Amino acid sequence: MDTGTHIVMGTALCGLSLADPVVSSDSVTMTAVFIGLVSGSLIPDIDTVLKLRNNAVYISNHRGITHSIPAILLWPLAIAVLLSFIFPSAAFFHVWAWTFLAVFLHVFVDIFNSYGTQALRPFSNHWVALGVINTFDPIIFSLHIVAIAFWLFGADPILTFLILYGVLFVYYLLRFAVKAAVKNAVRHTVPNAESIFIAPTMHFFQWRVAASDASCHYVGRAYGRSVTIYDRFDREPMPESPYIDAAMEDPNIQAFVSFSPIYRWSVSYIDDLYEVRLIDLRYRSKEYYPFVAVAHIDQNLKVVNSYTGWIFSEAKLRKKLKFIPNS
Incomplete structure (x- = not known):
């Protein structure tokens, strides 16, 4: 899910945590738990900083190890230990347990997106992606905002958020039902x-x-x-060529292939360079396919520039590649 949704989910858990008598009766523990819940709802996405390195590293690793089984166990412990230094009188077990719930819920809801997570690592590097909820779902976000508003205006937080989670459970079931109907319709179409x-x-x-x-x-x-x-x-197999072989060894191309299950390819010759382009077919937007990987290979079979990521015009792609064809 997007960052905003993870924040409101963490806030909702703050209200639910008041069902714990240790949390509701001790202001220090409550403060520590609230901080743990919000930070735990966000910490698995710390790998977003990989974007600062390059898109290939980000695409290959985002929602990978930071969303794995060891991470689900280690993030709450790390946050709880840190909070124990700031709030030494807080009930450590309760801070850890609620923070664990926040981290687990973050990873759990992410598997319902089409991007998915490697939540089964280290047992499997398979991407778990159920593809029933958009990365930003306005209904899920809005329901959380409404529930939080009820809490702020005096409604019982425990009852409010239990009702919220009940509604969301039904909503997720509906999404699965709609997706199954769509898939059946696609089978009739193709x-x-x-x-x-x-x-x-x-x-x-x-x-x-x-x-x-x-x-x-x-x-x-x-x-x-x-x-x-x-x-x-x-649908044609990629031709055998040393230029294509060289392109497929490029980190940007490899990151794309590891992420995209359905794509088409094109090969062209531009200004003494071979261009190998892979185009993801899943994200068509306004007659354009924005998720691509491109590599330029010279006569010595060297990749001189490459790029993978989201791009919405040919001019911007050329700028990313730092390549301007001769007129």
């Missing part, structure tokens, strides 16, 4: 599909759709059970 990717959007009934059969890739949108295919691309 009857021989070998793979189907369905991604949520901020709109309840609208979903991104990408599917592949033996000969083509299909890209479209679904509104409820109505599926519209916008683009179809021939």
Whole structure:
């Protein structure tokens, strides 16, 4: 989920923590728990700083080790130990337990996005991505804001947030039901599909759709059970070429391939350089495919520049690559 949603989730847990008599009866413990809940709701996303290095490192590692089983155990302990120095009289176990809940909930809700997490590490590096909730879901965010507002205006926080979680449970079940209906509709639209990717959007009934059969890739949108295919691309194996082999060894290209399950490729020759481009088909936006990986290879089979990430115009991509073709 996005940072704002994780913050309101942590705030909701603050209200729920008042069900713990140790928390509600001791102001020091309450303060420490509240800080632990908010910080625990955010700490797994500390790997966002990897963006400062480069997109390849960020894409390969975001929601990786920081969302793993060891991290779920270590983040609460680290936060609780730090808070014990600031609030020595706070009940350590209660601070740790509530912080653990916040960290666990952060990782748990992230698996419902299409990006997912490596929550099963170290037992498996598989990305767990259920793809039923958008990274920012306005309904989930708004429900939290409403519940927090009720708390601020005097409503019982325990009852308020228990009702909130009950409503959210039903909402998640509805999302699974809608996705199953969309997937069934895609199977009817692309009857021989070998793979189907369905991604949520901020709109309840609208979903991104990408599917592949033996000969083509299909890209479209679904509104409820109505599926519209916008683009179809021939599915061809990448040709054998030392230039392509060199490109596939580039960290940006490798990061893209590790992240994208469905993409198409293109190879072109520009100003004595071979350009290998991979285009993710899952995120079509206004007739454009913004998530790409590009590598330029010279005659000596050296990658002279490369890039992977989100880009919304060819001019901006060229600027990122620091490459201006000769006119």
